[in-house]
Structure formats: C-alpha cells, structure tokens
Amino acid sequence: MVLVEKNVAGLAIRIFRGSHAAFVPGMIVDTMEYRQAVKEIRHQLFIRSGGYCELCGDIVLESSGHMHEQTHRGQPGGEISLENSVFVCAKTHKLEHADRNPRFTKKPLTSE
Secondary structure, three states, X not given: OEEEEEOOOOOEEEEOOOHHHHOOOOOEEEEEOHHHHXXXXXXXXXXXXXXEOOOOOOEOOOOOOEEEEOOOOOXXXXXXXXXXXXXXXXXXXXXXXXXXXXXXXXXXXXXX
C-alpha cells in the first residue's frame, strides 16, 4: 500500500514517496495498492495526451504507450504524478533514457 493524492473524482494523481509530504491542508490523501495507483495515473495521462505521444506527436495507443517521469524518481522533485509525467511512445521513451539503458516492464497493470 502507498499514500496517494487524489483529485476530486477520487482518482490517484500522485504517489508519495513518504508520509511526510502527504499532509498538506486541503489535499485529498488516501492509501491504495501501488499498481492500481500507477494504472489510474497512466490512464489519465493517456486521456490528457489525446492518443498522441506528448513529446514527438506520434499516434500512441493506451496499451502500447509508456509513462515517462520528466524528473526521475531518484532526483529531487522526481515522483510518479500527473504533473511530473508524460505519456509517450516506446521509441521516444527509449530515446529519453538513452543514457541509462532501462528495462521497461511488460507486466500488465491489472488489479491483484
């Protein structure tokens, strides 16, 4: 379980790395399974993208697109959130991480 910030519709919009950042007056905070939180954020990114890679403009399907954090999670300000993430095609995501050689997961984001 992770702490998440939710929007007024009750969908996760940010996953907190620790409990200290999750207590801001007026913020809706809840706990949920990590995979479900990522799934909700990823779906909202796809809706925001309109079906296009947010960096190169190519058409991208929700099932084949990637969620890319603009500021990586290991850096200050890096988090999984709508604000820090963009929905991109696999080609662009690989180019964005050319310096790191990441292994992208092939696991389906289903509820467990």
